[in-house]
Amino acid sequence: MEGIKSETEDKLKMDGIKKELRNPSKATHQDYFGKAISYICITLVGCLVLSILYFITTRGVATFTENHVNLWAFLSGTNWNPGMLDSHGQPEVGALPMIVTSFCVTVLAALVATPFALGVALFMTEISPQKGTRFLQPVIELLVGIPSVVYGFIGLSVIVPLIRHAFGGTGFGILAGTIVLFVMVLPTITSLSIDSIRSVPMYYRSASLALGATRWQTIHKVVLRAATPGILTAIIFGMARAFGEALAVQMVIGNATLMPHGLLTPSSTLTSQLTTGIGNTTMGTLPNNALWSLALILLLMSLVFNVLVRFIGKRGSMKNEFKSCK
Amino acid sequence: MNSKAANNVATGVIYLLVTAVVGILIFLLGYILITGVPHVSIHFITSAAESFRAGGGIRDQLFNSLYLLVLTLIISFPIALGSGIYLSEYAPHNWFTGLIRTAIEVLSSLPSVVVGLFGYLLFVIKFNLGFSILAGAIALTFFNLPLLTRSIEESLEDVPNLQREAGLSLGLSRWKTITGIVFPAALPGILTGIILSAGRVFGEAAALIYTAGQSAPTVSYTNWNPFSAASFLNPMRPAETLAVHIWKVNTEGVTPDALQISSGASAVLIVVILLFNLAARFLGNWAFKKMTAAK
Amino acid sequence: MQTYSFDQKHIIHIPTEKALTTENLQVFYGDNHAMHDASLEFPRYRITALIGASGSGKSTYLRCLNRMNDAIATVKGKIIYRDTNINSKKINVYEVRKHISMVFQRPNPFAKSIRENITFALRRNGIKDKQELAYRVENSLKSAALWDEVKDDLDKSALALSGGQQQRLCIARCVAMKPDILLLDEPASALDPISTAKIEETLKELRKSYTIIIVTHNMQQASRIADYTAFFHMGHVLEYDKTEKIFTNPQIKATEDYISGNFG
Numbered sequence: 001m002e003g004i005k006s007e008t009e010d011k012l013k014m015d016g017i018k019k020e021l022r023n024p025s026k027a028t029h030q031d032y033f034g035k036a037i038s039y040i041c042i043t044l045v046g047c048l049v050l051s052i053l054y055f056i057t058t059r060g061v062a063t064f065t066e067n068h069v070n071l072w073a074f075l076s077g078t079n080w081n082p083g084m085l086d087s088h089g090q091p092e093v094g095a096l097p098m099i100v101t102s103f104c105v106t107v108l109a110a111l112v113a114t115p116f117a118l119g120v121a122l123f124m125t126e127i128s129p130q131k132g133t134r135f136l137q138p139v140i141e142l143l144v145g146i147p148s149v150v151y152g153f154i155g156l157s158v159i160v161p162l163i164r165h166a167f168g169g170t171g172f173g174i175l176a177g178t179i180v181l182f183v184m185v186l187p188t189i190t191s192l193s194i195d196s197i198r199s200v201p202m203y204y205r206s207a208s209l210a211l212g213a214t215r216w217q218t219i220h221k222v223v224l225r226a227a228t229p230g231i232l233t234a235i236i237f238g239m240a241r242a243f244g245e246a247l248a249v250q251m252v253i254g255n256a257t258l259m260p261h262g263l264l265t266p267s268s269t270l271t272s273q274l275t276t277g278i279g280n281t282t283m284g285t286l287p288n289n290a291l292w293s294l295a296l297i298l299l300l301m302s303l304v305f306n307v308l309v310r311f312i313g314k315r316g317s318m319k320n321e322f323k324s325c326k
Numbered sequence: 327m328n329s330k331a332a333n334n335v336a337t338g339v340i341y342l343l344v345t346a347v348v349g350i351l352i353f354l355l356g357y358i359l360i361t362g363v364p365h366v367s368i369h370f371i372t373s374a375a376e377s378f379r380a381g382g383g384i385r386d387q388l389f390n391s392l393y394l395l396v397l398t399l400i401i402s403f404p405i406a407l408g409s410g411i412y413l414s415e416y417a418p419h420n421w422f423t424g425l426i427r428t429a430i431e432v433l434s435s436l437p438s439v440v441v442g443l444f445g446y447l448l449f450v451i452k453f454n455l456g457f458s459i460l461a462g463a464i465a466l467t468f469f470n471l472p473l474l475t476r477s478i479e480e481s482l483e484d485v486p487n488l489q490r491e492a493g494l495s496l497g498l499s500r501w502k503t504i505t506g507i508v509f510p511a512a513l514p515g516i517l518t519g520i521i522l523s524a525g526r527v528f529g530e531a532a533a534l535i536y537t538a539g540q541s542a543p544t545v546s547y548t549n550w551n552p553f554s555a556a557s558f559l560n561p562m563r564p565a566e567t568l569a570v571h572i573w574k575v576n577t578e579g580v581t582p583d584a585l586q587i588s589s590g591a592s593a594v595l596i597v598v599i600l601l602f603n604l605a606a607r608f609l610g611n612w613a614f615k616k617m618t619a620a621k
Numbered sequence: 622m623q624t625y626s627f628d629q630k631h632i633i634h635i636p637t638e639k640a641l642t643t644e645n646l647q648v649f650y651g652d653n654h655a656m657h658d659a660s661l662e663f664p665r666y667r668i669t670a671l672i673g674a675s676g677s678g679k680s681t682y683l684r685c686l687n688r689m690n691d692a693i694a695t696v697k698g699k700i701i702y703r704d705t706n707i708n709s710k711k712i713n714v715y716e717v718r719k720h721i722s723m724v725f726q727r728p729n730p731f732a733k734s735i736r737e738n739i740t741f742a743l744r745r746n747g748i749k750d751k752q753e754l755a756y757r758v759e760n761s762l763k764s765a766a767l768w769d770e771v772k773d774d775l776d777k778s779a780l781a782l783s784g785g786q787q788q789r790l791c792i793a794r795c796v797a798m799k800p801d802i803l804l805l806d807e808p809a810s811a812l813d814p815i816s817t818a819k820i821e822e823t824l825k826e827l828r829k830s831y832t833i834i835i836v837t838h839n840m841q842q843a844s845r846i847a848d849y850t851a852f853f854h855m856g857h858v859l860e861y862d863k864t865e866k867i868f869t870n871p872q873i874k875a876t877e878d879y880i881s882g883n884f885g
Contacts, residue, residue: 014703020716021705026747027499027715034501038416041408042426045471049429052436052444052468059447119343127340136344139351145599146354147529149572150592154357156576157585183350190347214333237435244437246532247573271439271532278443278536283451295443302435306428488729492791495689496742496798497719506741511732617732617778 053299060296063289069093074293080257080273082287093290095270097259099297102269104174104260105249106242109181110189110235116182117189117238118224118231125197126205126219143187152251155180160252167264172254175263180248185238192237196230197223232312240305244298246271270294355596362593365586371594375542375571380583384591386542389558390459390565391528394538397463397561398527402470403520409471410478415504434472441468442533450537457564462538469533474523481515482508514613521606525599531569539564540574568595625854631872632660632861635849640665640802640832641686641721646698646708648681648690648856655681655694659858661851663802668824668833670843670864673853674884679836680726682853683804686834687721688714702801719746722795723804727811728787730779730794735771738779738790739797746798757797765793766823785816792823796831803827805835809842821846840880844868852876 063069069091077094079086086092120140124132159179164171200223208218224231254266255276268276274294281288369383376382409430417423433441445465455461485508493503509516541564549557566574572591575584641663648656656678663669671679684690686700688707691714700708707717731738739758748754758775762768767789771782779790788808795803805824809817824833824846837843843850844864851861852875860867860876871877878884 017716017720018703018705021703021707021712023713025713025716027497027502028713030499030501034411034499034504035416038408038412041405042412044405045409045433045475046426046429048468048471049433051448052433052441055444055447056440116343116347119340120347123340123344127337136348139348141603142355142600143351145525145529145603147531147569147595147599149529149531149569150358150595153572153576153588153592154354157588158357183354186347186350214329216333216336217329220336240435244435244439246437246439247535251573251576271437274439274443275532275535278446279540292443295440298437298440302437302440303432306432306435486729488725488727489731491689491723491725492729492731492794493742495687495718495723495725496794497715497717497722498742498745499715502745506745507731617780 056292056295056299059289059292060299061293063093063286063293067091067286067289069286069290074290075099078259080268082281082290091286091290093286093293095290095294095297097257098268098270098273098294101174101177101253101260101267102243102271105177105181105253105269106239108174108178109185109242110239112178112182113186113189113238114235117186117193117234120190121193121197122219122223124194126215126223140187140190143183144191148184148245148248149251151180151184152248155248155252163264169264170254170266171264172252172266173262173264174253174260174267176252177249177269178263180252181242181245184245184248185242188241189234189238192234193227193231196227196234199230200226229312229315233309236305236308236312240302243301243305244271246275250275270298274298358589358592358596362589362591362596365590366593370590374544375587376581378580378582380581380586382581382583382587384568384571384587384594386545387566387568387571387591388594389547390538390542391567391569393558394459394462394466394534394565394567395524395527397459398466398470399520399524401463402467402474405467406471406474406478407516409475410482411504413475413479414482415500415508430472430475433468434476437532438469438530439532441465442536444468445533446536455562457537457539457541458562459538459565460561462534462565462567463561465533465537466527466530469530470523470527473526474519477519477523478512478516481512481519484515485511511617514610514617517613518606518610521602521609525602525606528602529569529595529599531567531573534567534570535573538567538570540566540570542566542571625859625873625875627657627855627857627859629873630857630859632858633863635662635664637667638665639663640702641834642699642701643682643686644699644701646682646685646696646700648678648685649695649697650693654856656685656856659698661858661861663832663834664849665832666828666830667848668828668835668846669849669851670847671834671836671851671853672838672840672843672879674879675838676855677853678856679851679853680806682858683806683834683836684723686802686804687718687723688712689723719798720800721802721804722798722800723806724788724791724795724808726807728784728791730782730787730790732778732780734776735779735782735790736775739794742794742798761793761797762790764796764823764827765789766819766826767793783816785812785819788812788816788820789823792820792827796827800831802832802834805833807836807838810838817842840868852879854879 064071074093074095076096078096079092079094080097081092084092120136124136155176159176160171163176204222204226205218208222249269250272253269253272255268255272256266257268257273260267274291277291281291371383371388372385373383374385375387442465445461449455449461449464450457489507489511490503493507543563545558546556547558550559551557552559552561554560568591572588575581575587581587639662644660646656646659659682671683673679685696690696696708698708699706731741733741736758739761740754743754743757759768762771767786770786779787782790809820827833847864850864850867852859854875860871860873867876868880871880
């Protein structure tokens with residue numbers, strides 16, 4: 001009797017399990033729910049990026065579509081005075097001074113910062129990894145942590161007077177901007193260079209040292225060679241940061257929309273012109289539209305930097321693959 | 327020059343460069359603290375700013391910075407967490423994931439002034455929010471999202487796959503495995519990421535000057551009704567933050583003691599950010615220890 | 622390595638009650654055909670060992686049995702559990718894994734307390750009653766022979782336990798779910814001999830109420846604990862029989878060579 005009872009119980013239990021195996025349970029629904037949430041979040045981020053691109057682009061091209069400014073005149077003109085008309089009755093929206101200044105400070109800052117960044121990176125990876133990481137890692141993190149307005153403030157209260165005393169003039173200008181940006185891009189270039197140098201396999205170094213090369217020869221001929229794509233990427237990221245930096249530069253560049261005649265004359269970058277101007281113009285008017293066109297240039301340049309990084313990344317990895325094939 | 331000499335020279339140059347960088351940092355911190363700290367007093371921190379007279383404080387700006395920070399984290403953390411979970415746990419290897427990763431990279435490399443202008447265009451102008459804390463918090467969210475997402479993704483990926491398999495093999499859903507096992511295990515890393523991003527948000531100004539605005543209207547700190555215009559909690563009021571304040575007093579130059587105010591405010595800003603950095607380190611270690619060690 | 626014919630096989634059928642059966646199970650990692658035609662029957666309340674050299678496909682096969690390969694491989698063929706083919710898209714994998722649980726090669730306790738390690742999955746499956754939870758914690762830890770060592774530290778982090786203790790906690794965690802079948806993927810390979818011995822003792826005890834399938838590369842271990850043994854070679858099951866027959870009188874040349882240490 002008991003045997004039969006437990007058998008039927010077993011049978012019932014088995015049917016229950018069979019049913020459970022075939023039907024969705026709470027866990028299935030939880031998973032749909034979780035997946036849905038994470039998809040929603042990621043789609044939100046995607047849409048955000050698309051809408052930034054869309055809105056800045058539509059506003060940025062208005063100068064050319066609504067106000068019929070010639071694109072070439074915009075890019076090559078040297079007079080920026082959007083409220084005025086020039087002798088041909090065209091609005092004076094020559095963005096070249098800002099474009100040139102932006103590129104000047106960016107390239108100069110990256111040029112100055114790279115040796116320092118490489119020095120720190122090599123110290124931390126090749127010369128004294130333990131001490132280096134212990135003391136220099138916090139140094140880099142602190143440099144990243146200092147807000148850009150503080151950099152701007154120090155530039156304004158220390159660098160600009162210093163330049164004024166040393167070279168005369170107002171002190172404002174590309175030189176001051178370069179010095180401020182140099183410190184700001186330094187941690188970016190350094191930390192990315194460190195990553196790239198660290199990823200050079202140890203046996204490259206061992207092989208070179210075993211052949212009797214000195215440490216510097218190893219660093220110079222082997223490590224830096226192998227890490228070049230990564231270091232280039234680091235420099236480009238640094239340049240992207242410098243190109244897009246607004247307030248720190250705006251505080252020391254002088255904000256004169258003139259073609260720069262040297263490192264010491266006040267001038268204006270794309271970002272500084274934007275921050276100074278956007279609040280003083282009315283939405284939808286030409287002076288305002290022209291500023292949005294500057295923003296569009298910034299956006300496009302940031303995309304260009306992105307593409308460059310990808311391009312270098314691809315070429316770098318292709319070269320490595322080729323090497324390993326051989 | 328033989329190779330040995332070259333080696334020595336190069337090593338010397340590297341030491342020189344490192345010393346220079348350390349020197350720069352010491353100078354920066356030293357300058358801010360030495361010029362700034364003497365101006366920091368209870369009065370400075372607790373009184374309102376003055377536009378045309380000397381002796382103004384930074385009470386409202388400091389509060390605005392903190393309030394914006396909290397709002398920004400409240401908005402950006404859930405989105406970043408969801409996105410981080412997607413990228414680390416669900417993302418299939420296909421074009422959509424590739425596109426999303428590119429989008430996040432683009433967003434993280436956009437100049438913050440462009441992000442700020444987008445916020446200005448969309449929220450201040452199109453949605454007619456005006457210069458407001460809310461618009462500022464949303465702009466800062468845009469600015470904060472890519473980095474926070476990436477740091478959350480990395481923290482989640484650092485959790486060994488064995489943990490996921492353990493959860494799944496017990497019949498838990500993937501979602502429960504993620505929320506109940508992977509997320510807690512990644513918490514130390516996520517906490518560190520949040521606090522570091524908080525430091526960045528706290529010091530950001532370019533994204534705010536045209537979203538949260540450049541004025542700090544007098545608010546009542548006793549009015550706890552967030553819908554009242556005079557309340558300090560009202561998210562629809564314009565709010566100048568500490569970082570924006572430093573920028574403004576320096577560029578407008580109408581405040582007589584601009585230098586003193588900026589150095590004092592910079593010192594406060596730096597100290598708060600240093601605290602964030604220390605807190606990130608400490609809290610991360612603490613959470614990790616608490617998780618692994620015997621209670 | 623000598624090449625062996627895959628045509629010669631010696632695979633017995635189980636006369637007693639079967640807990641799990643696979644029919645023509647095949648596994649593909651992309652284009653890589655990792656497992657060919659594995660057809661095996663696993664007897665209820667017995668320990669079956671899967672042996673073979675590394676890369677022979679034994680772990681791959683084991684992971685198919687509770688669908689842990691879903692995300693990484695394509696699995697063809699049938700896995701019959703309770704008259705149901707559980708290797709089907711329509712099957713609720715979460716339910717499968719409640720009945721067929723797995724212990725992994727490396728101990729993987731959750732970063733939680735010992736108690737929570739066991740109660741976590743139980744709570745999520747709707748067991749909220751405190752007494753029931755406490756009862757299950759104690760029972761499962763006892764059956765994994767861990768109770769005496771940890772009963773005073775149930776709220777300690779599981780990560781503070783030794784490797785062997787962690788692995789027994791993982792076994793307890795599975796046992797607490799009261800599954801039908803326990804799959805173990807080289808559970809002792811990362812452990813010292815003493816811990817290994819304890820795990821083996823535990824498994825022999827568990828055999829009374831669970832069907833156990835264990836992957837091992839340790840032949841002594843298989844001969845010590847398993848009732849049946851299957852020999853895997855290069856993605857094929859070549860021989861399946863009672864353990865003593867496999868180890869004393871193997872029918873297939875490859876098996877003989879493997880157990881006498883001529884390869885692998």
